[in-house]
Structure formats: structure tokens, C-alpha cells
Amino acid sequence: MVAKHCPICNRTSNVIRFYGEFCEKCAGEMLGEKIPVVIEIERCKKCGRIRTKEGMKEEDGKSLNLAAESKLKNYRIKLIEYSKDKALFDIVLDEGRQGRLSIEKEIGLEYKNITCESCYKRIGGYHEAVFQLRGDPERIERFVEKVGRYMEARGEFIARVDKVEGGLNVFISSKKSANAFISERDIAATASYTLMGLKSGKRIYKNTYAIRL
Numbered sequence: 245m246v247a248k249h250c251p252i253c254n255r256t257s258n259v260i261r262f263y264g265e266f267c268e269k270c271a272g273e274m275l276g277e278k279i280p281v282v283i284e285i286e287r288c289k290k291c292g293r294i295r296t297k298e299g300m301k302e303e304d305g306k307s308l309n310l311a312a313e314s315k316l317k318n319y320r321i322k323l324i325e326y327s328k329d330k331a332l333f334d335i336v337l338d339e340g341r342q343g344r345l346s347i348e349k350e351i352g353l354e355y356k357n358i359t360c361e362s363c364y365k366r367i368g369g370y371h372e373a374v375f376q377l378r379g380d381p382e383r384i385e386r387f388v389e390k391v392g393r394y395m396e397a398r399g400e401f402i403a404r405v406d407k408v409e410g411g412l413n414v415f416i417s418s419k420k421s422a423n424a425f426i427s428e429r430d431i432a433a434t435a436s437y438t439l440m441g442l443k444s445g446k447r448i449y450k451n452t453y454a455i456r457l
């Protein structure tokens with residue numbers, strides 16, 4: 245086979261793989277020009293998590309890769325290494341008829357301060373359900389600790405705890421998780437529902453569970 249010569253750098257196909265008419269290095273440089281030099285990563289100033297296409301995540305190599313994927317949609321990318329303000333990616337430019345062409349490229353990371361939805365709700369004391377706990381103070385305390393751990397594990401939270409006559413009122417960010425907590429543990433609770441208002445034409449209720457401990 246006659247050796248090809250790259251029209252840009254004059255290397256021959258004896259020493260370097262070719263991609264079409266060009267050596268893979270020159271082809272990579274040409275096609276890689278469209279890749280942004282800097283990408284913006286949204287980071288929550290409260291919890292430090294970053295926005296990815298799978299939601300807010302603790303920042304690490306895996307989540308940074310996910311965040312970058314939504315900024316570099318046309319490419320398959322793999323994070324090689326990263327530092328405070330830049331990251332090195334392996335970027336697949338093409339996998340078509342002419343073979344696979346990929347380059348290693350350093351991209352700047354520009355962090356944008358945001359407040360994520362869950363921190364926003366926390367700050368506002370957002371809640372959908374209330375546990376009205378009455379009875380033995382120690383049992384109530386242990387119960388609240390359990391609720392706290394359970395909610396934390398599900399990305400939810402206790403918005404507020406009010407001390408009242410005979411016990412505590414615990415405000416919980418998610419109705420669904422409050423329900424799950426009760427049904428998984430077979431807790432005898434008396435539920436009541438308060439209409440809070442309308443949201444997109446649907447009635448929104450706050451669930452209140454009276455629990456004796």
C-alpha cells in the first residue's frame with residue numbers, strides 16, 4: 245500500500261495512523277477546535293454539590309464527568325484527571341466509517357455559585373408533613389433521631405422541630421418519605437390532612453401524623 249502524506253504536517257502513514265486524508269493528530273486538532281475551552285459547572289454554595297444530568301451530586305471525578313457530559317453533548321467523554329480549575333478529558337470526536345478518532349484535551353472549569361433546590365427548600369423551612377409526637381420524652385428523642393437519619397439518607401430533611409405541651413412537632417420536607425417511614429415501621433399513627441392551597445390546579449395537602457410513643 246502506498247504511504248499517505250498528511251497535507252498539514254507531512255507525516256506519512258508509515259509512522260502515524262490516518263483518519264481520512266489527514267494524520268490522526270492533525271485531524272484531531274482540526275475537529276477538536278469546536279470543543280469549548282471552558283465549561284461552566286454549577287455548584288451549590290450551601291452544600292457544595294454540583295449539578296449533573298442525574299441531579300445534584302457530591303463533587304468527585306464521576307460527578308464531574310456527568311456534569312461535563314451535559315456541556316459536551318456531542319461527544320463521548322471520559323475524565324482523566326482534574327484540579328481546581330481545569331480537567332483533562334479523553335474525548336471521542338468520531339467513531340464513523342473512517343475509524344475512531346479521539347483526543348486528550350484540557351478544558352477549563354468555571355464554577356458558578358447557585359443554591360440548589362434542596363438547600364433552597366431547607367432555607368425556606370419547606371415541609372409537607374408533620375409528626376406530632378407525644379409520650380415518653382426519651383422515646384420521642386430516639387424517634388426524632390431515627391427520622392433524621394432516614395430523611396437524610398433519602399435526600400430529605402427535618403425542616404423544624406417545635407417543642408409543645410407533651411412532646412414535639414417535627415416538620416418533614418417530604419410527604420412521601422414521611423409516609424414510607426411510618427408504613428415501613430408499622431407505626432400506629434392517626435393521619436389528618438390540612439388543605440394548604442392550590443398548585444397548578446391541584447389541591448396541596450399537608451399530612452399530619454399523631455403518634456404516641
Ligand SMILES: [Zn+2]
Pocket residue numbers: 250251252253254255266267268269270271
Ligand atoms: Zn498531520
Ligand SMILES: [Zn+2]
Pocket residue numbers: 288289290291292293359360361362363364
Ligand atoms: Zn445545596
